Amino acid sequence: MGHSHAFIHEQNLYPRPQRAHQCIYCKSTTTEFKSVEHVAPETLGTETSILPRGYVCTPCNNEFSKVEDIFLNTLPMSMMQFIVTKVDKVGRFPSVHYQKVHFQKTSPNSIKAVSQAGRSSRIAATKLPNGMFNLKTPDLTSTFSHIDCARTLFKMAIGAIAIEQGRDVALRPRYDPARSFALHGGTFPNWLLVEKNVKPRGSATLEWRQLEPLGTGALADIFGVRFMFGLEPVEPSTPAPESTRAADYLIFDLRRTDKGPHIT
């Protein structure tokens, strides 16, 4: 074995494809493994990392397709996707219909919003100091679910750990509660923070690191919406991270299934 070969394996610079199949989400070694798996939903861009075949089993792949679709189709995520889309697949400015409001891009930087609820205007736009607009209308309600959102983010984070550190690290027992939550839903004893200041952009990134006392912490940026979350359970008495303030973040308690945010 040459020196550089050994170096690459030691550093886990890429996963070792010769290893027996094992799913990083359900830990199965015997189910079907038909395809590669995108760490982030494919609609977030073609440059997302890909886990090789043998890392995610077919049943988990199918389940996460559903979970990701639910998350990306909620407001505000689908709205962010509309905002960052320059032109649709046939080269026209995109349009989208939510509940009782029709949105149409009329130029790269302008959006026309028409309420179909009645004659009088039911949409109020306020320009913010950062140049963005705050849109208020009674004809549109958020369908955001912090649980569906967190399941997608947890799935992405475990996939990112497998890519960067290797499958053995992703399979460590410390991530068992996180993989169970990603796969089956329910609740998770930790927090999800969503930064209020959004800078729309057409891509997704995910970073993670060890944080005390939260264990493995991750930061995901999807269409410019920044999410922070802990991948490991914390004690019930652990407060939301001190470095964050409700003025800057929407804070969701993943122990609760009722609609948040839970700290304001």
Ligand SMILES: [Zn+2]
């Ligand atoms: Zn699986």
